Amino acid sequence: MTQYCRKCGAELDxxxxxxxxxxxxxxSNLNEQKIKKFEHHTSSNKNEFVTKSPLILAVIGIIISIAEGLSTPLLLGWDSILIAMAVGVIGGVLGIILMEKFDEPLIAAIEFxxxxxxxxxxxxxxxxIATILFIIAAVLxxxxxxxHTKNKKLFAIPILTVILLFVLLIAGGAAYQINAENSVTVGNLTQNITNDGYGYYNGYITGDIKLDSNFDYLSVHVDFLDSNGKVIDSTIGWSSANPENGKTYKISALYFxxxxxxxxxxxxxDSFNDETPLYTENMTILTTSEV
Incomplete structure (x- = not known):
């Protein structure tokens, strides 16, 4: 008796x-085979997703690093923000290439x-958030x-990434400092500090500050010192976020x-970094009496 395949209908011996x-x-039972085939397919998809999770997290980390950079306050400086975004993109891509193309998970993890x-x-x-995502990608x-490591010479990639970045940062910071110092002019400084006769000294120091470059944030700090050089009062005479290039601003520091x-x-x-001021000037205070 001729039989036929229950699956495709072909005529068989x-x-x-x-x-x-x-x-x-x-x-075998046709339904059992379909179930097993489905279970195998589902299991394969799950395993593939888990295996690809470091790649997925790295890609998300790259995207998040750009988003976080764009949402970072400008007071931190555009230099730091742009470098952080560049690091997220370049470092993330290098890590993915090391992991996927060269099959170097250890070196890729170090890069992440x-x-x-x-x-x-x-x-x-x-x-x-981007930092956490890259670390998790490295662990996974x-x-x-x-x-395993197939080519130990590729260890140079994460090492050079860090070294090169800090070399560029130092060189760029030095160049920026020199340019910034040459772009700030302070003038017309005057003082008017008096003894009011009631045991207090009060008054102000005024002046002008002219800018010949763009800055994210600038401020003028004024420290008042006693005869021994000890700071007795500190104040801000002027500050501005994104001050206009080419504009002159008024400085006014009060003392009481x-x-x-x-x-x-x-x-x-510049940007609250008073350890390396762009401009410094010392004045001798000549107080007058109102009595």
Whole structure:
């Protein structure tokens, strides 16, 4: 008696156990085979997703690093923001290439960790999500893909990424400092500090500041010192976010204290970094009496 395949309908020999056309096992249940095939397909998809998770997280990390950079306050400086975004993109892409193309999960993990570290170095908590994503991608790459290294010379990539970035940062910072110092002019400084006769000294120091470059944030700090050089009062005489290039602004620093100031130090500070002021000038205070 001629039999037919229950799966594809092909005509078969009477004693056939497998279909010559589609390979179906004639002794098995069709539904059971469909279920097993579906379960195998589902399991394969899950395994593939898990295996690709480091790649997925790295791609998301690249996108998030750009988004976090764009949302970082300008007070941190455009230099730091742009470097953080560049690191996220370049470091993330290099890590993906090392992991996927060269099959170097250990070196790729180091690259991801270095990328996260550098992002956090430049923009701190504003880049913490991208930093965490890159670190998780590194951990998963090691866990899922192993710790093997085929070409140890590729270790130079994450090392050079860090070294080159800091070399460029130092060189760029030095160039920026020189340009910024030459772009700030302070003039017309005057003082008017008086003894009011009631045990207090009060008054102000005024002046002008002219800018010949673009800045994210600038401020003028004025420290009043006693005769021994000790700071007795500090104030901000002027500050501005994104001040206009080519514009002259007025400085006005008020003083009110019981101690007689002997000197004043005027500093122009970029982005709150008063350790390396762009401009510094010292004035001797000559107080007058209102009595």
């Amino acid at each position: 009477d004693d056939a156990e497998f279909c010559n056309s589609c390979g179906f096992n004639l002794n 960790i270095a990328t996260g570290f550098l992002i956090y170095t430049f923009i701190g908590r504003f880049g913490e 790459a090691l866990y899922l893909k192993g710790h 204290d019981q101690q007689n100031p002997a000197k004043a130090e005027i500093k122009v500070v």
